[in-house]
Amino acid sequence: MKIDKEIFREMVKFYGEAFHLPPLAAKIYSYLIFDFDRNGVSFDEFVEIFCASKSSISSNLNLLLNLNIITDFNKIDERKRFFMMNEKYMKLRFEEIIEKMEKELLILNQLKDFRNTGDEEALRKFEIYTSLFKKNITNIKDSLDQL
Incomplete structure (x- = not known):
């Protein structure tokens, strides 16, 4: 996925303040906005991208899911869960x-x-x-x- 770092930083700050999100949750949400093809991002990708612990990624993903800001899905041929923005949010x-x-x-x-x-x-x-x-x-x- 191609990301503009400056826009990403602005989005993290804005969505963190606007939605009262912790920094990692704001980063995850902002990152998902760049998923224009809506392929989804896996849990393991988030761990690798943000160099954060699995528990931190998990708790922040759960927060975003509970707020209905993001959704998750499974691909037919894979066991992994993928996450993407909730278009209805x-x-x-x-x-x-x-x-x-x-x-x-x-x-x-x-x-x-x-x-x-x-x-x-x-x-x-x-x-x-x-x-x-x-x-x-x-x-x-x-x-x-x-x-």
Whole structure:
């Protein structure tokens, strides 16, 4: 597999922060992104590539599997497990973001009703804020429908 080391380093940092992953898990995930042909990478390859212990590789693969960030499969003619990115993960991630935004919007509306203010400036800001939520929810939903 061909990898650009600089892009790889940026991806490790970004996905480590974005998904709150330990460094080795971020490296494994970033490495799998370069598997454009989706052939999968075996456990033994990860041990060799990252010069890490089998237990470290195993625990980080299990973390990624439990988070649904990656998937595993077996080839018919081999006993080895192969790992690859979960193509559905981004959709799952954005569905979770929509869910959180809708929940926050519901809470904000409850708070607005509870406050029951006539302050025009506060109401204007609230409308801008809720409008931003609604537009983003709609935009993400529309984009997901196209996937």
